[in-house]
Amino acid sequence: DTAVSQTPKYLVTQMGNDKSIKCEQNLGHDTMYWYKQDSKKFLKIMFSYNNKELIINETVPNRFSPKSPDKAHLNLHINSLELGDSAVYFCASRKSGAGNQETQYFGPGTRLLVL
């Protein structure tokens, strides 16, 4: 059983298009994250939701809009895609309430290429 799943796995699109990436976790976690890994493999947090509420919002262009319909899902919509948006986007989840004892579980990533 896949714990954290993302769709699609690969996404190739033209500049200016709007696209969405979906994430689902079946671990019963209540906190979910989106990370971006750039071409130099540097991984940086973008957003985090806890119980469907936004708790972390890094300095990300407002073309990126996360949406959490329920605790098990966190989707990422990107408007007006730019070349610099090409990266691997990772979803992760975690069980809160355990303080500093719980790790995050990562999905397999979505490889986005903007042409």
Added chain:
Amino acid sequence: KQEVTQIPAALSVPEGENLVLNCSFTDSAIYNLQWFRQDPGKGLTSLLLIQSSQREQTSGRLNASLDKSSGRSTLYIAASQPGDSATYLCAVSFVNTGFQKLVFGTGTRLLVSP
């Protein structure tokens, strides 16, 4: 500004060697430090989590240590195997930014040759 640095950026060793990966962080006020493994084209897998009150954690051939006062952690891999080849990432939860947020290092790319 909280930052995490890893050295070396890449490491190549023959099978069977013991090796050490290094991680340093700029602020000693942390909640925890974690080591992850990333295989090419795959997501991250958590290897070890050390809480701020702990000095080390062990799992099989892996041992991670934490020295908060000096802002350092090491990941020791004993008797390395080709299957250990991957990128190893260190990540820290700083008190100033909350335990929900992980700050990642740039990673060490490990190649273990048969």
